[in-house]
Amino acid sequence: MIRQLKAPAGGLFLMLAGRYLRLGLAVLLLIPGLGMAEAESPAVAFGKGQQWSRPLAMAVATAHADATDAGLAIMAAGGNAFDAAVTISAVLAVVEPYSSGIGGGGFWLLHQAATGKNVMVDGRERAPLAAQPDLYLDEDGELIAGASLNGPLAAGIPGEPAALVHLAEHYGRLPLATTLAPAIRLAREGFAVDEIYRRMAAWRLEVLRASPAAASQFLVDGEVPALGALIRQPDLAAVLEALAAKGRAGFYEGAVARALVTGTRAAGGIWTLEDLSSYQVVERDPIVGRYQGWEILSAAPPSSGGVALVQMLGMLEALDARLGPASGEADRVHRLVEVMRRAYRDRARYLGDPDQVEIPVERLTNPDYAAGLARDIDPARATPSIARAMAPEGRDTTHFSVLDADGNRVAATLSINYPFGSGFVPPTTGVLLNDEMDDFSTQPGVPNVYGLVGGEANAIAPGKRMLSSMSPTFAATEDQLVILGTPGGSRIITMVLQGILAAIQGGDPQDWVAAPRFHHQYLPDQIRFEAAAFDDALQHQLSERGHHLAPADQRYGNMQLIVWDRTSGIVQAASDPRGIGKASVRKQPAALEP
Numbered sequence: 001m002i003r004q005l006k007a008p009a010g011g012l013f014l015m016l017a018g019r020y021l022r023l024g025l026a027v028l029l030l031i032p033g034l035g036m037a038e039a040e041s042p043a044v045a046f047g048k049g050q051q052w053s054r055p056l057a058m059a060v061a062t063a064h065a066d067a068t069d070a071g072l073a074i075m076a077a078g079g080n081a082f083d084a085a086v087t088i089s090a091v092l093a094v095v096e097p098y099s100s101g102i103g104g105g106g107f108w109l110l111h112q113a114a115t116g117k118n119v120m121v122d123g124r125e126r127a128p129l130a131a132q133p134d135l136y137l138d139e140d141g142e143l144i145a146g147a148s149l150n151g152p153l154a155a156g157i158p159g160e161p162a163a164l165v166h167l168a169e170h171y172g173r174l175p176l177a178t179t180l181a182p183a184i185r186l187a188r189e190g191f192a193v194d195e196i197y198r199r200m201a202a203w204r205l206e207v208l209r210a211s212p213a214a215a216s217q218f219l220v221d222g223e224v225p226a227l228g229a230l231i232r233q234p235d236l237a238a239v240l241e242a243l244a245a246k247g248r249a250g251f252y253e254g255a256v257a258r259a260l261v262t263g264t265r266a267a268g269g270i271w272t273l274e275d276l277s278s279y280q281v282v283e284r285d286p287i288v289g290r291y292q293g294w295e296i297l298s299a300a301p302p303s304s305g306g307v308a309l310v311q312m313l314g315m316l317e318a319l320d321a322r323l324g325p326a327s328g329e330a331d332r333v334h335r336l337v338e339v340m341r342r343a344y345r346d347r348a349r350y351l352g353d354p355d356q357v358e359i360p361v362e363r364l365t366n367p368d369y370a371a372g373l374a375r376d377i378d379p380a381r382a383t384p385s386i387a388r389a390m391a392p393e394g395r396d397t398t399h400f401s402v403l404d405a406d407g408n409r410v411a412a413t414l415s416i417n418y419p420f421g422s423g424f425v426p427p428t429t430g431v432l433l434n435d436e437m438d439d440f441s442t443q444p445g446v447p448n449v450y451g452l453v454g455g456e457a458n459a460i461a462p463g464k465r466m467l468s469s470m471s472p473t474f475a476a477t478e479d480q481l482v483i484l485g486t487p488g489g490s491r492i493i494t495m496v497l498q499g500i501l502a503a504i505q506g507g508d509p510q511d512w513v514a515a516p517r518f519h520h521q522y523l524p525d526q527i528r529f530e531a532a533a534f535d536d537a538l539q540h541q542l543s544e545r546g547h548h549l550a551p552a553d554q555r556y557g558n559m560q561l562i563v564w565d566r567t568s569g570i571v572q573a574a575s576d577p578r579g580i581g582k583a584s585v586r587k588q589p590a591a592l593e594p
């Protein structure tokens with residue numbers, strides 16, 4: 001679903017147009033035909049090279065209408081994009097419990113308009129202090145099936161509550177009591193079960209049943225609830241209230257912390273009070289790269305997203321320089337697959353928690369290094385990598401994008417890892433715990449649930465953050481700004497790559513988020529593709545080049561994207577048609593107009 005505000009309505013338009021005309025600038029404001037603009041605005045001439053320093057509207061794109069509406073309402077009530085990010089994250093935690101939550105973590109990529117600051121708030125989970133590399137191995141050194149995915153032993157120490165407090169204290173304008181209120185209300189009063197909820201709950205039914213508190217929170221009589229059934233989460237509402245009242249102490253200390261630790265340990269977990277009290281959010285510099293005049297800002301380690309994106313774009317540029325533009329679709333796909341293959345190989349080799357392992361980020365993101373990686377790409381043949389079993393499809397994780405009318409912006413990707421995370425809720429807390437520990441390389445060379453293999457850099461260690469693929473991203477030229485991201489496990493990075501390339505091509509943002517996708521991650525040596533991505537002829541051409549094709553069982557991803565055209569002021573937002581999300585663009589309320 002796309003929402004577009006092509007011009008401000010009424011007074012704001014006249015005020016802004018008048019201001020720019022007085023300055024001798026001319027401004028084109030296209031006729032609003034779509035979206036939420038209330039009235040048409042007259043067009044005036046366009047002054048080339050002039051830019052709007054602020055968007056003409058605020059915009060939100062999320063995976064759930066309740067989160068989008070709550071985010072817009074908070075901004076309409078005087079909050080900024082960072083306040084909206086707190087609200088949206090918390091609402092998603094309530095209404096999309098299969099994707100993210102305060103029992104999980106994430107990355108919030110921020111741009112603060114007043115200072116020009118770009119920063120990634122790292123609220124990634126970390127391993128409990130008692131975790132050792134052999135946590136999931138039996139006495140023969142074999143992986144214990146499911147141990148890193150199901151139940152409290154699979155859960156890292158959550159980072160989302162600390163990140164929300166950090167956003168509120170350092171970037172927001174409103175108190176947590178205000179920004180968390182919509183989530184508290186939805187947790188207490190309930191939200192209606194949708195089709196995705198039913199599908200995800202069915203998938204994780206046995207795991208949810210194994211945790212009495214999870215079963216009573218998310219199932220009805222031990223079964224998947226009916227469509228439209230209300231899911232009420234009073235325990236979760238109480239924890240959110242504690243967070244609102246006490247800040248991080250409301251979660252990481254006191255009664256809530258004690259209940260979390262007691263509940264996990266009673267069911268075989270290894271959490272301690274120190275794990276919670278010592279958890280810290282980290283502010284990190286985003287990874288920055290350039291491609292065809294665009295600046296790309298994306299997630300820094302412990303996400304692999306930014307490094308891999310910059311590498312892939314650098315390799316594509318090197319290939320263009322060496323071979324000229326791609327000649328046809330098979331050539332274009334071949335090049336993309338080969339750069340994906342190489343970036344994911346580096347991911348496995350080098351990336352992990354930057355606070356615990358040395359990561360040569362500057363070298364890995366240097367254009368000369370990318371050119372070196374691309375040198376052995378044969379334009380006519382696939383480079384083989386070792387084949388392994390393919391990862392199952394997943395609809396874990398969530399992404400949202402926010403732009404406020406001052407130009408503050410947030411791209412945030414949040415997760416509890418697998419659908420419904422570990423499936424475990426410590427009694428009386430209402431907090432569904434993540435199973436992010438599976439993102440570590442639990443055994444060298446053995447693929448995780450996404451088929452990703454990792455090395456020493458991503459081995460389990462006490463207090464270490466596990467490597468992620470979450471890639472909240474800004475892509476910008478002087479004239480255009482795109483805020484984007486998606487869930488999708490290991491495929492997140494290649495989806496964001498394809499989103500960026502589509503945005504650079506231009507056209508309708510709805511087409512960018514809807515476009516059929518394909519993915520390669522080095523191992524297994526397969527191109528996973530949505531049915532609509534490759535027709536028979538293209539499949540044949542790719543096979544002839546030596547590629548192994550693996551059609552995806554279903555469409556994947558759920559991209560949420562905002563575009564601000566700074567030459568026209570136009571703001572557009574698009575939500576992936578694969579999901580049930582909502583993108584909205586709304587004009588600044590009169591009371592808040594600049």
Ligand code: GLY
Binds near residue numbers: 397439470
């Ligand atoms: N749990 C998925 C990721 O962080 O990549």
